[in-house]
Amino acid sequence: MLSWISYKTIARKEIVRFLRIWRQTLLPPVITQTLYFVIFGAFIGSQVRDINGVSYMAFLVPGLVMMAVINNSFANVVSSFFGSKFQKNYEELMVSPTPNRIVVAGYISGGVFRGLLVGFIVFLVSIFFTQIEIYNLPIVFLFVLLTSILFSLAGFINAIFSKKFDDISIFSNFVLIPLTYFGGVFYSIKSLPDFWQMASRLNPILYMIDGFRYGFHGFNDVSLQISLLVIIFLTAFLLLFALYLMKKGIGLKA
Amino acid sequence: MQVISVKSLEKIYANGVRALDCVDFEMKKGDFLGLLGANGAGKTTMISIFTGTVNKTAGSVNIFGIDIDKDHNSAKKKIGVVPQEFNFNIFEKVIDIVVQQAGYFGIPRKKALKNAEKLLKDLGLWSKRNNPAKELSGGMKRRLMIVRALVHDPKLLILDEPTAGVDVELRHSMWEYLKKLNESGVTILLTSHYLEEIEELCNDVVMIKKGKIVIKDTVSHVLKSIDEVTYVIDVDKVKKTFVAHNFVYKIIDENTLEVRITQKHTLNEFLRILDRNGMMISNLRPKSNRLEQLFLNILNA
Ligand SMILES: Nc1ncnc2c1ncn2[C@@H]1O[C@H](COP(=O)(O)OP(=O)(O)OP(=O)(O)O)[C@@H](O)[C@H]1O
Ligand SMILES: [Mg+2]
Secondary structure: OHHHHHHHHHHHHHHHHHHHOHHHHOHHHHHHHHHHHHHHHHHHHHHOOOEOOEOHHHHHHHHHHHHHHHHHHHHHHHHHHHHHHHOOOOHHHHOOOOOHHHHHHHHHHHHHHHHHHHHHHHHHHHOOOOOOOOOOHHHHHHHHHHHHHHHHHHHHHHHHHOOOOOHHHHHHHHHHHHHHHOOOOOOOHHHOOHHHHHHHOOOHHHHHHHHHHHHHHOOOOOOHHHHHHHHHHHHHHHHHHHHHHHHHOOOOOO | OEEEEEEEEEEEOOOOOEEEEEEEEEEEOOOEEEEEOOOOOOHHHHHHHHHOOOOOOEEEEEEOOEEHHHHHHHHHOOEEEEOOOOOOOOOOEHHHHHHHHHHHOOOOHHHHHHHHHHHHHHOOOHHHOOOEHHHOOHHHHHHHHHHHHHOOOOOEEEEEOOOOOOOHHHHHHHHHHHHHHHHOOOEEEEEOOOHHHHHHHOOEEEEEEOOEEEEEEEHHHHHHHOOOEEEEEEEOOOOOOOOOOOOEEEEEEOOEEEEEEOOOOOHHHHHHHHHHOOOOEEEEEEOOOHHHHHHHHHHHO
């Protein structure tokens, strides 16, 4: 009972927060992804051959949606949780009987909600550029949900370790963005030389985009089972790590 | 019933500062305890360990009979805290801050809104309920933190300098409020730098100095044990020839004297000497609050 009410309180606060500042949280990613559609899909894409029988524009859609989901889930939790740690209003939760797992669940829900909302809007925008038939809807949902949870957790952990505002953009700029770009948003790794194909397989984001794209188009570069396993394993790992950090009070308690 | 029981509590911060050193103390149900100590003595550190924002280094803390190492969350259900520094989200509305805090304690929204309304009215903040917290004055922000601390009906209320920056009138009304709460059965632990506040409100006093407890007693007993008081006396004119043997006194200016009264001589004797010298006494007051005197004595010891 306590946990449920507390969970609803945190999740509600998180969702209201990003909706209230939609000009900073919803609008920019939609504009960015639309630019990708225009430049890569329409301008450049018209000169690129079909991939596995789908147009380059259609090939791009799952990648660009997933990219938006990843960035926004991550950004929402890292900035909100770091903000409340920095402003000290996280103490309101610390002095309450809310269990740590509920705190994590509440913040993650905010991140997932924003990630999925932005992802959905980007998908709606894509309809103006190309027609897509969805091959397997449950797979689409499964991959987008798990990925969103995974990156919300990553944002949460990043916030725990951050001491100043600069720290919350380091991971995003130096790890997340490059990995996303090299994760097969814009190309199939099969088009790469062997070495780069192997190297790409070390990039966890590849599996998320690849599985997600399978849900749309029914073809993939790596096996679906492996993709799913990688995501589930990473999500479980980050969840346990976040709970461990909270239990020890690392980055949160003096 | 034991509300707080602390044994051999120790806190060493990451930077090596030993903020608490072998602290033992207890509070029983219904107690109103004042925690005294200079800046940096360790008051906030101790409170933060009780409320869960600071990890202790060693020792044990039981709150309502619950060992915080085993089940801090069950203990937290009954604790309300007013921290020393403002820590709410200043962009959020007053009512939201209070209702959210109730939510974190598992209180359904409807009930939370009712509790919030009553408390905001009691503390004179109801008309500000829809303002973002940043629009409140300093004193209002303090009161907001009191409302927030009480929204789940805590049985133990901990206040870290609740009247800092609060005007005199408001301070008195806050005192009345806290007294009533205490009479209704809420155990209260309060820190303050206003010693008259502790004298006015508390039954017990604990004083810490550099992380160690140096006094642990009832307020009345401590006050009785104070054996010297300095008085300030205003007279029409201090005679040039004035001397009072056996007294330690100081002539401040031509209208004012200070005299330290110990157990050897009474204030009466000194006043009689003034009278014999033909000096008219127009005013008489203790130089400082009595607890303050004790506080200074111990600090300088
Ligand atoms: N987060 C922290 N990290 C390192 N040292 C700290 C931290 N918080 C407090 N200290 C140190 O611990 C000691 C006790 O501080 P504390 O805040 O408990 O004092 P206090 O009695 O509440 O003082 P005040 O009356 O000024 O509020 C001080 O020396 C302080 O510098
Ligand atoms: Mg303090």
